[in-house]
Amino acid sequence: MVRQHTSRGPAPHGHVTLAQVAQRAGVSAQSVSNALNNPDRLAPETRKRILAAVEELGYEPNLSARALRNRSSSLIAFKMRPSRPDKASLLMDDFLYVLNAAAVEAGYHLILCHAEDGPAGEIKAYRDLLKKTSIDAFVLAETHHNDDRVAALRSWGVPFASFGRSWDGDDSLAWVDVDGRAGTRAATDHVAAQGHTRIGHIGWLAESELGQDRREGWLDACRERDLETDLQAAVVDSLEAGCQAAHRMLDASRPATALVCASDTLALGVMRALHERGLRPGVDVAITGYDDSPTAALVSPGLTTLRQPIDEVGRQLIQAIDNLMAGDPRQPQHVLLEPELVVRGSSLPGPRTHTS
Amino acid sequence: MVRQHTSRGPAPHGHVTLAQVAQRAGVSAQSVSNALNNPDRLAPETRKRILAAVEELGYEPNLSARALRNRSSSLIAFKMRPSRPDKASLLMDDFLYVLNAAAVEAGYHLILCHAEDGPAGEIKAYRDLLKKTSIDAFVLAETHHNDDRVAALRSWGVPFASFGRSWDGDDSLAWVDVDGRAGTRAATDHVAAQGHTRIGHIGWLAESELGQDRREGWLDACRERDLETDLQAAVVDSLEAGCQAAHRMLDASRPATALVCASDTLALGVMRALHERGLRPGVDVAITGYDDSPTAALVSPGLTTLRQPIDEVGRQLIQAIDNLMAGDPRQPQHVLLEPELVVRGSSLPGPRTHTS
DNA sequence: GGGGTTGTTTTTAACGTTAATATCAGCCGG
DNA sequence: CCGGCTGATATTAACGTTAAAAACAACCCC
Incomplete structure (x- = not known):
């Protein structure tokens, strides 16, 4: 027999919360959370019931709440450069597309970063973004010898991967590059x-x-x-x-x-x-x-x-970041891809x- | 006399919170919040003191917490399309850059959206993103006659503006276009x-x-x-x-x-x-x-x-969104710009x- | 000097999630 | 049948912020 609690009913703005799913499945909110994040802590039977309720209500976890609680936003930041007028397209367009596709595939989202020109401005922009949003990781492009951005990100302990190898033979940097x-x-x-x-x-x-x-x-x-x-x-x-x-x-x-x-x-x-x-x-x-x-x-x-195999570059960058985030103790990835004539x-x- | 509370001291991970600023300035957390968001509710003297503390500690409000509390993330979403190989650059590159620049200028950030091809996939992607992240607004590109995306976004009550006019003479749509x-x-x-x-x-x-x-x-x-x-x-x-x-x-x-x-x-x-x-x-x-x-x-x-005056398009789109968000009761903006020969x-x- | 008004500040509670802890039932061995 | 153990679930508290309400002070008017 279904009890008709004096609950608030379906959320007014179409947002389904853990609590609502919990009520529907007849369990606590924490159990719903566990059903999604720690499946093995639950009795299989309970889990099935909860997942059914999740499905039924179309529940999606709220990323802001998660970010606040976990200090991790599942956001990856990337800074675009202004394109220079006299140059043939720098494939930024394609690169961003595939990078984002790979990011979404892996459960992240890409957020764009904006900075005044110059390395100092870029580093400041990264720091500001970090303070505000608990960005999970950064993707750098066009790294060069003795790159200040690399030093800064590393000193902050933020995971990042770079499109472009480390030219100073720094093995601790995760990079993907084209040969x-x-x-x-x-x-x-x-x-x-x-x-x-x-x-x-x-x-x-x-x-x-x-x-x-x-x-x-x-x-x-x-x-x-x-x-x-x-x-x-x-x-x-x-x-x-x-x-x-x-x-x-x-x-x-x-x-x-x-x-x-x-x-x-x-x-x-x-x-x-x-x-x-x-x-x-x-x-x-x-x-x-x-x-x-x-x-x-x-x-x-x-x-x-x-x-340049730009789609593979995007995939590998996200993969590298994913490994870093998983705390994979192995050496950070170095991937060198072959361009096609x-x-x-x-x-x-x-x-x-x-x-x- | 300054009381030396048994506070946790400076945040371990470099994150400064409202509470820390409040303590430093000798006020409540809410007053700090007001100093930043509702300046006129505070005595000018107090406000000055608080802002000094904000400056001194380098405080930046945490957007995840704000998003959770306000149901508004200061995020604007945009969906890229895969670029087609045989076409001259579609200025997406430039467009994204200026759109993001304008967004950051106005206090937003741009987040990229990924969808399977086709209008249905795109709408589903928007809905998923909304469920998860309380996106503030969307930017559409290449709207066409009887656009399903427009209908969907409108039915959800989400603010959005479009690069490309509404070809069905719909005055309630905010758009920017080039003549x-x-x-x-x-x-x-x-x-x-x-x-x-x-x-x-x-x-x-x-x-x-x-x-x-x-x-x-x-x-x-x-x-x-x-x-x-x-x-x-x-x-x-x-x-x-x-x-x-x-x-x-x-x-x-x-x-x-x-x-x-x-x-x-x-x-x-x-x-x-x-x-x-x-x-x-x-x-x-x-x-x-x-x-x-x-x-x-x-x-x-x-x-x-x-x-195409792509930078002006970007600025105007953000402006239009800003107006919508401010609940500006005036007619949504329609901006038609002249291209330059x-x-x-x-x-x-x-x-x-x-x-x- | 009681009652109201205004202006400033603090307290409380809530946004939705999850780590840590607590609770509870069932089971085992002695 | 008690103490301890295990496995499943529930409760609590906290992440950092802000709207709403409450508290407080100062002032004013009859």
């Missing part, structure tokens, strides 16, 4: 296989560990084939810079016939240079970029480039009718 | 001013209200000048489709000399078509796109296009040395 060296080597191998022997490289300034890494891949491939490595440029990542560097390498006494670039932006600069000289990408000079930005597929001919018309001498 | 009609008219005016009289339009299928709106702008401009409007295509938003439509319009008995497109993706398809025919963009046929995607600035020649080489007959 730029292997990628650039693959691109260089590819153009060498087309018969090119004067292969230049247009990369970033020496300060950039990422750029340095990619350059190494080109060097690897060249040395392996005893090709000269005199054609190299270290410039800022802009269309203009790529264009100018390309002109220089085509003006050389023994000019480049292939140009391997550290980014799609630079590669598009090279394309512009060819355009200005009346040369045809692919046919006259082979070009490769890096990132597989949307632009790479849209230009004519298509730009050969390296696609996407061959399009810009590196092929063949007919250009079907360039995608 | 595609005016933008396309400006682009058409621009090519007409270069002397073109055979101006074609490549737009989206009739289902798309957005596409319809942009097409109207082209019609407006043509009619105003008594130009023929026979050259029009309604296709899917892909490079291929743009390319094919361009070929058709260039094969016409009196071929197009200018093509106004509903997207950069379509315009890039047109560029490919010209390329295949040995025609020069700008010199032989003028092209305009829409969106000012990164690609538009990177191709040679640069693509004339319309830049960005002229590059693709629509200019002039010399192509400096195409950006």
Whole structure:
């Protein structure tokens, strides 16, 4: 016989609470909590009854209450950067999407963080967010040598994982990265296989560990084939810079016939240079970029480039964080993924009718 | 004389609470709360003392506790879509950045929402999120005629604002949008001013209200000048489709000399078509796109296009939400912003040395 | 000087959850 | 049949905040 307590009835705003489920199942609130969080503390029979009530009422635990009680919000924070206008898309869009998908899959939610430019502003923003919200973990992007953010987060004891390895060989950092060296080597191998022997490289300034890494891949491939490595440029990542560097390498006494670039932006600069000289990408000079930005597929001919396995990066980052949170005593994860060479018309001498 | 209570001292994990500030200032916790939330209920002198203590201890209110107590989390949710590979960047990247910046500015935080594809999945995701987290408001993107999401959110009584107007003339919806009609008219005016009289339009299928709106702008401009409007295509938003439509319009008995497109993706398809025919963009046929995607600035020649004032959109959306939350009894905001015509080489007959 | 008004501050209770502790029933061994 | 043990469930208290109510002081008016 069902007792019709003078209870408040179904919550007015559609919010079902533990207490309501408890009443329905004829147990205490704590038992409901246990049914969900500590199943083995309950008699199987009771548990089944409780879960039925949970299902029936559509109960979902209130995260604010949980966060308050547990000091853990199941929120993962990530800071976006403003996108720079002259650059090919930095895949932030995709990255955020897959990162969030993976986070939700694992029972977290992604919260965006905003900061004034500069590392100090970013650290302050992290600290403020932590004070206010008991964020569970952070995801960093583009870590560099001696990164202040890493030091700060570590000193606070907050779990975090980074997209981009620790360039100072710090093993205690959890990171996921893409092997730029292997990628650039693959691109260089590819153009060498087309018969090119004067292969230049247009990369970033020496300060950039990422750029340095990619350059190494080109060097690897060249040395392996005893090709000269005199054609190299270290410039800022802009269309203009790529264009100018390309002109220089085509003006050389023994000019480049292939140009391997550290980014799609630079590669598009090279394309512009060819355009200005009346040369045809692919046919006259082979070009490769890096990132597989949307632009790479849209230009004519298509730009050969390296696609980063961005969805795998997102999954692995969340996995790494999950391990950290579970207090997994094993070494923090280091995951190095291989980019995929996407061959399009810009590196092929063949007919250009079907360039995608 | 300061009483040395047997208090727990400074919080162990660096979290400062109301109670600690209260003790420091020699008042009750509630007074500290009031100092921050209801300043006029306190004696100015007391308030000053409390704020000093807040400052000194670096107190920040705990949002989880607030959310629990107030049923309001200062969180705004937004659902990302997976980006489609063949499209020029949809400015999601920028949009998210500015939306979050504006949200933080106004004291909110942006939380990302994930859903299985399709409207049903999206609505379910919203409902789940609401149950769990007392989200304050939602931001929708790409609303369409008879949008189920709008109906759902409204039926739950949750504040929300939409990037994209309500196409069914629903005045009770708060929205911010960009005037595609005016933008396309400006682009058409621009090519007409270069002397073109055979101006074609490549737009989206009739289902798309957005596409319809942009097409109207082209019609407006043509009619105003008594130009023929026979050259029009309604296709899917892909490079291929743009390319094919361009070929058709260039094969016409009196071929197009200018093509106004509903997207950069379509315009890039047109560029490919010209390329295949040995025609020069700008010199032989003028092209305009829409969106000012990164690609538009990177191709040679640069693509004339319309830049959406995305940062203003973000600010206005947050503003609209803020008004809704404040219970502002005035009509929900409708904001229609003008896109800006960005002229590059693709629509200019002039010399192509400096195409950006 | 009782009763009211105003202005300031404190007390109480509650938001929904869960760790820690308490309670209770059943069982075992002596 | 008592003390101790085990397993299942219930009770208590706390996380940090704030609305509502209560308390208190100062002042004013007839």
